Amino acid sequence: MDRPKKKKRKxxxxxxxxxxxxxxxxxxxxxxLDMVREAIAHKQVMLAYQPVVQSSNTKRPAFYEGLxxxxxxxxxxxxxxxxxxxxxxxELGRQLDVLALELxxxxxxxxxxxxxxxxxxxxxxxxxxxxxxxxxxxARAATIPERLIFxxxxxxxxxxxxxxxGFMDELHIKGxxxxxxxxGAGLTTLTVFRDFDFDIIKLHGSFSRNISQDGSNQVLASAxxxxxxxxxxxxxxxxxxxxxxxxxxTDLGFDCLQGFAFGAxxxxxxxxQRKSDAA
Numbered sequence: 001m002d003r004p005k006k007k008k009r010k011x012x013x014x015x016x017x018x019x020x021x022x023x024x025x026x027x028x029x030x031x032x033l034d035m036v037r038e039a040i041a042h043k044q045v046m047l048a049y050q051p052v053v054q055s056s057n058t059k060r061p062a063f064y065e066g067l068x069x070x071x072x073x074x075x076x077x078x079x080x081x082x083x084x085x086x087x088x089x090x091e092l093g094r095q096l097d098v099l100a101l102e103l104x105x106x107x108x109x110x111x112x113x114x115x116x117x118x119x120x121x122x123x124x125x126x127x128x129x130x131x132x133x134x135x136x137x138x139a140r141a142a143t144i145p146e147r148l149i150f151x152x153x154x155x156x157x158x159x160x161x162x163x164x165x166g167f168m169d170e171l172h173i174k175g176x177x178x179x180x181x182x183x184g185a186g187l188t189t190l191t192v193f194r195d196f197d198f199d200i201i202k203l204h205g206s207f208s209r210n211i212s213q214d215g216s217n218q219v220l221a222s223a224x225x226x227x228x229x230x231x232x233x234x235x236x237x238x239x240x241x242x243x244x245x246x247x248x249x250t251d252l253g254f255d256c257l258q259g260f261a262f263g264a265x266x267x268x269x270x271x272x273q274r275k276s277d278a279a
Contacts, residue, residue: 032082032083032086032087033087033092035070035072035073035078035083036070036083036086036087036092036096037092038073039071039072040070040092040095040099043099044070044071045068045069045070045071045096045100045103046068046069046070046071046103047066047068047100047103047104047267048066048067048069048077048265048266049064049065049066049067049116049265049266049267049269050064050065050067050263050264050265051064051258051262051263052064052065052117052236052256052257053256053257053258053262054255054256055246055249055250055255055256055257056250058257058262062115062255062256063115063116063117063149064114064115064117064269065116065117065119065151065258065265066100066103066104066107066116066117066118066119067079067080067119067265068080068096068099068100068119069267070083070096077267079265080119084096088121088123093121093123094123094124094127094129094130097119097120097121097123097124097127098130098133100118100119100120101118101120101124101130101133101137102133102137104116104118104148105133105134105136105137105138105140105144106137108137108140108141108144108147108148109137109140109141109144111271112141112143114147115147115149116147116148116149117149117150117151117179118148118149118151119150119151119152119153119181120150120152121152121153121156122152122156122157122159122160122163122164123156125163125164125167126163138174145174145175145176146175146176146177148176149176149177149178149179149199149200150171150176150177150178150179151178151179151180151181152164152178153181153182153185154180154181154182154184154185154186154192155182155185155186157180157192158186158189161195161196165195165196168196168197168198169197172197177199177200178198178199178200179200179202179236180192180196180201180202181202182202182204182238183201183202183203183204183224184203184204184206184207184220184224185204185206190227193227193228193231193233198233199233199234200233200234200236201224201228201234201235201236202236202238202258203221203224203235203236203237203238203254204238205238205259206239207220207221207224207237208221208237208238208239208240208241208249208259209239209241209245210242210245211245211248211249212242212244212245218248218252221237221249221252221254222252222253225252225253225254226253228255229253234256235253235255235256236254236255236256236257236258237254237257237258237259238258238259239258239259239260240257240258240259240260240261240262241259241260241261242261243261245261246259246261246262
């Protein structure tokens with residue numbers, strides 16, 4: 001009769017000895033999953049659009065990036081950085097990819113002059129709902145494939161390179177473009193330039209911040225821009241927040257710039273504002 005009590009005391013002791021940080025992280029992740037699950041169930045998912053401008057003419061967007069957002073129970077708009085880490089490796093992450101793609105394809109169908117990039121992960125390749133959504137969206141207008149850019153993180157490419165490469169080869173034939181997102185964020189390898197036919201390379205924002213004052217990052221960023229030029233890939237410097245950093249990245253040879261210096265992500269992009277004004 002004593003053994004169950006002893007086991008119970010041990011289990012209780014194990015819970016008591018869990019660190020406060022571990023408990024806080026578990027609680028946070030659980031509440032985040034619940035928030036995302038509710039947002040998906042009620043279609044409280046949207047895209048925030050951020051311009052990517054030409055370095056030679058910063059008044060003219062080369063394209064926009066559609067960044068996924070969800071609404072929490074209070075109606076606040078929650079950015080991806082606050083929830084993606086908790087969902088990126090499970091079914092909720094795949095479902096978010098589907099909704100983001102659906103919203104992006106709808107915007108492309110409604111705005112014939114729009115060029116748009118949508119983030120995706122290798123988890124979506126071969127995922128039937130995502131592939132079905134893509135096929136339906138492409139059928140809405142003949143020009144959509146040439147105006148659609150898929151942004152794939154360096155992490156996804158490194159994890160399953162063969163799958164990503166085959167997927168890119170298949171969709172390149174249909175006219176779509178691909179951007180390597182966050183280059184330099186992790187285990188960066190130069191083989192992505194040789195082995196993958198990316199159209200765009202987006203340098204991770206950690207290289208851009210205060211680059212006008214950082215000689216080491218100037219050397220590294222310059223090398224990436226030069227490699228992109230040699231491989232006929234467009235280079236994008238992200239997280240540009242000051243005129244000085246924008247000018248430095250332009251001087252280093254980057255084709256495009258993205259960041260708060262040119263516009264924060266917004267759920268009310270210019271074409272929606274024009275539509276609202278006309279109404």
